[in-house]
Amino acid sequence: MRFSAASAIVLASLALAGCTSSMGLSDIMSSGPSKETTASVARPASPVPQADIAAAAPSVPVQQAMSAPIPQAGILVAPPMPAQMVTEEPVQVAMAAPRIELDSVPTPDTKPIALIAPSNPMKATPFxxxxxxxxxxxxxxxxxxxxxxxxxxxxxxxxDVSRWQGEIDWPKLRTQGANFAYIKxxxxxxxxxxxxRKNWRAAEAAGLRRGxxxxxxxxxxxxxxxxxxxxxxxxxxxxxxxxxxxxxxxESSCKRRLSRAKTIEKMQVFMDKLERHYGQRPIIYTAPDFYRDNLRGEFLDYPFWLRAVAEPPSKVYPGRKWVFWQYSGSGLSHGVDGKIDLNVFRGTEAQWHQWVARSAG
Known part of the structure; x- marks a missing residue:
């Protein structure tokens, strides 16, 4: 510790005055803390630790603080200290943020699942x-x-279906064996x-051949x-x-029964007009009693669709060639509420494909 100028002046004055005090300079310099205490203050058993210098630093006036230069970002400057306590230049501590090289950051081997697009996304496969x-x-x-x-x-x-079957689950009906459907x-x-219209669109969407x-x-x-x-x-x-x-x-409001000749005439007019428009020869659907009265031996060059739910067509329509046979009016199937008419095509699977290729529009 250095002696200040004030201390030197005091010592010189005492020497010149011829002070006779019994306490010399060495006593003054070597005297320790007083052993006297007040009755209200207890003497600590161990020395009191030295106060933190930074905590004891005098406060800086507001105007002086506002006029002081603002330190640069990332640099911390120690607060000002009293002049007699400053022994060297203030230390500046650099707090520069660490620099991250993006190229050095490892990337994951796989992308998050939510961001991965399938290389070959699945598409709904129609029937x-x-x-x-x-x-x-x-x-x-x-x-x-x-x-x-x-x-x-x-x-x-x-x-074959009509409004009496109500709402139909066509894909389910398809898997039950409905390969074709005639729709009223x-x-x-x-x-x-x-x-x-609804059945027409839905049957096609489910992959059925429709008419x-x-x-x-x-x-x-x-x-x-x-x-x-x-x-x-x-x-x-x-x-x-x-x-x-x-x-x-x-059940029809029309109770008229025409002659055989008139029946054939009206049918021919109707079928000729459809064939000219669609480019396909129409198919004749009929039941045993109507066939017996009007169609036996007629329209030999037209395809027939025969209803026979008690005996096979060979017994009900002897000698008549047919393309479709309606063998039940009481069928049951998943996809349909209630009963449904069931039919077969006369031929093998290969013959079916050949007939469709030749007859379909």
Whole structure:
């Protein structure tokens, strides 16, 4: 520790005055702390630690602090100290932020799952129109047609539907063995089945071969009925030939029964008009009693779709060639609430594909 100028002056004055005090300079310089204490303050058993210099530094006036230069970012400057305590220049401590080299940061081997795009995303695969599903239908009133004539012997099964089947789950119906479907479109000259358009689109989407049929009304002209059918059934590629449904209907408001000749005439007018428009020869659907009275031996160059739910077609329609056989009106299937008509195509799977290629639009 250095002596200050004030201390030197005091010592010189004492020497000149000839002070006779018994305490000399050495006593002054070597005297320790007083051993006297007050009654109210207890003397500590160990020396009091030295106070922190930074904590004891005098406060800086506000104006002086505001006029002081602002340190640069990243540099911490020690607070000012009294002049007598400063022994060397203030120390500046650099606090520079560490520099991160991006190239040195390791990258993960894989991307987060949410950011990975599949290299070959899966697409919804529609039902293939050419695929044949095996028969899985049931029957509420099964008929034993005999082993040789059983509908199970045929490879290609299908259905016919109308509004009476309600909402149909077509993909599910497809997997039950419905490889084709005939959908009711019109009857008479002014009635459109309310489910036709929906069934028409949904059957195609499910991969079924589809066709439309018209229920013939004997109290309207054939030309009016043909025009009505053409107006409502689109001409599209791949559709099965149109069907004319001729039968007796006790529930119809039309009770007229025409002569055999007049019946054939009206049917011919209707079918000629459809064939000119669609470019396909229409198929004739009929029932046993109507066939017996009007169609036996007629229209030999037209394809037939025969209803025979008690005996095979060979017994009900002897000598008649047919393309489709409706063998049940009490079928049951997943995808349909209630009963549904069941049908088969006469031929093998290969013959079915050949017939479709030749007959479909």
């Amino acid at each position: 293939a129109p050419g695929q044949i599903y095996g028969r899985r239908f049931r029957d509420a009133k099964p008929i034993n047609f005999g082993k040789a004539a059983s509908p199970r012997n045929f490879a290609v099964h299908g259905v 479109a019109t009857d008479g000259g002014d009635h459109l089945d309310p489910m036709f 439309a049929y018209h229920f013939f009304y004997w109290c309207r002209t054939a030309g009016e009925q043909a025009d009505w059918f053409i107006r409502n059934v689109p001409k599209v590629a791949g559709a099965l030939p149109p069907v004319i449904d001729v039968e007796y209907n006790g």
